[in-house]
Amino acid sequence: LNKDKELSFEEFTIVLSKLADDAHRISHGSERYFLGCLIPAVPQAQQSQEPLSELEKAMDAIIDVFHQYSRREGDRDTLSKGELRLLIEKQLANYLR
Numbered sequence: 467l468n469k470d471k472e473l474s475f476e477e478f479t480i481v482l483s484k485l486a487d488d489a490h491r492i493s494h495g496s497e498r499y500f501l502g503c504l505i506p507a508v509p510q511a512q513q514s515q516e517p518l519s520e521l522e523k524a525m526d527a528i529i530d531v532f533h534q535y536s537r538r539e540g541d542r543d544t545l546s547k548g549e550l551r552l553l554i555e556k557q558l559a560n561y562l563r
Contacts, residue, residue, distance in 0.1 A: 482525075489525050490532075494543075531557055 473481070518526065532545070535553040539546050545553065554562070 486525050486528060489522075490529050490543075493526075493529060 531553065533542065535549045536542055536545050538549055538552075
């Protein structure tokens with residue numbers, strides 16, 4: 467938390483971006499970082515099998531959409547400028563109007 471001990475929506479989205487990056491690392495079985503600490507990868511068989519929350523499902527959807535576009539050219543885990551442009555045009559069209 468910051469000095470005022472509250473999170474604005476913008477600050478909340480920063481926290482979510484870190485958690486989404488962590489979820490992406492988990493989906494690839496990679497090590498991850500939380501609050502600057504390295505956390506070793508946990509095999510998927512050992513991960514919780516509880517139903518995903520609404521927010522966890524949304525983060526999975528964001529990761530899936532990212533991969534739909536990132537795998538078109540080169541590295542599966544990076545977006546080229548063209549892939550990013552296409553993702554924005556197709557997936558965020560209503561926000562751009």
